[in-house]
Amino acid sequence: MHFQTIASLLAFSGAANAFFDSSPWILLSTSPFAKAPSADSIQTSSSVLGFTKDALSTCPTDRYLIVSQPGLNTQDIRRSNGCVMPHLCKVVDDERIKGKSIVNEVVGNLEDAQLSEYIKSACAKQGKTATVEEIHLSPLSWEGRAAAFAANDDKLAQGLEKATEGDSYTFLFYSTPGEPIYEPEFEEALRTELKRNVQSDEPSKGGNNTEWDKLPLFEKYQFFTPGIFMALITAVILLAILSVGIRALGSLEVSYGAFEKDMGPAAQKKNQ
Template sequence: MKLSTTVALLACAASQAQAFSDSSPFILFSTANLRTPPSTPQLQTAAQVLTTAKSLLASCPTRRYLLVSQPNMHAADVRADSSSSDSSCRMPNLCRAAGGQNSWAVAEVVGQVSGKSLEEYIARACRGKKKEGVSVERVELRHLPAVSDREDGGEARRGEVLGDNDHELGKLLDTLDGDYTIVVFSDPNEFKAYEPDFGAPVRMDLRRWEEAPEVVAQRKANETDNRPLFEKYQFFTPGIFMAFIVLAVILSILGVGLKALASLEVSYGAFDKEMGPAAQKKQM
């Protein structure tokens, strides 16, 4: 397929490059003949793109596969202004390689394309076809600065990083033989899905941590308190004060009673029984 065909696929969304800032291009090209769809919408979801890409790779067309991830890439980075050459393409090596091979591309992919799922699918498909010597490699290129970062030379830094990544990709393409498939995708938001890694479960009892008695006794023995006696110990507590007050009330009552008993003045003979004639007359 000529370069103009690939450029046309990526240029369909030229006027919407800024409108879909959360989208990214997807490019698949191979040395094998792929049965690409007759028409390709240039705005698709990640699930739709992965479904089509897996259908193209289901037959395991080649023995070597390169999954190239270029985070934060947009369609404008691989779009050429001229349909006859790739001189205006910001990644000329990628545009040249994709234009000279049997390729399939989508300009605006909304969502995250997982390179791990593609790698697992290719390995599974080639295993089912019983092909030997199949290799799947993943290439992680440097993150590109954000498109909106145009201050302080942001656009220049983006072009510099893009050129370095394209140079690295060009050196990798030079080492390939005539039997390979390359998939270029991007995560525009530089988001990586969280994959929890749980170890073996640990069983332990939840209880309050307590020191051994001998450790506590040893620590208390080593501790010295140099405070004064009346600061170290409390001699008068609220309970002691209350006992003193109650004791004073009881003692005062007891004192009044004893004083009343002591004030009685009765002769000793007042309680003796009269036995004489006078007593008999009183009884009558």
């Protein structure tokens, strides 16, 4: 149930997957927001921070928990096999939450938000004393990602247990996008009729020369490569075009008299 709730809130179109430099933003509060949050699934960091600071300017709750998770993206949360961070999904489904602002893709830098200092300053202006805690989870890497999620969720659970003891708290979870890692995918080697895929257990040239000599000719040597085939096809096409042009020039029929000067009576009258 918890996973379905956060997955529906974080659902977005497939086109958003193209934003590798974006990250999710989750702002939850037991106090309702005076201004309705934008429903856009893709927003800039400036617009998200503007709304967040506007919502926190009145110091709406007594406790604040700010959690940062570097390297997280929305696809990590909305997986088909369940929620990778159960405590994060659970707090989203808390019945005490009256204000929710969840942005699937935040494009821009969020590292210099300094929301902890902003909250303390805003609460001091309102004459309130608020408890502000920050949790910096370990960055995620492509290796051991599942184990990192489990460890970070346990650390998040400890902070949530303390922050959600009362009925007045605000929870902010955000991430900074990690560097995209290129993982090459190698396709199966191209097979042609003239080049067979020789198994590793077949004799090599450096092994038994007697068995090597018994192999068929096309298993010993490679006479053509894909590059040679492409060059031959290109040459055939160009030669066909050239032959058409030569035949077109050869089909022209012009009499020799067309190039002689007209010396008839009509031409003499024109010259006069």
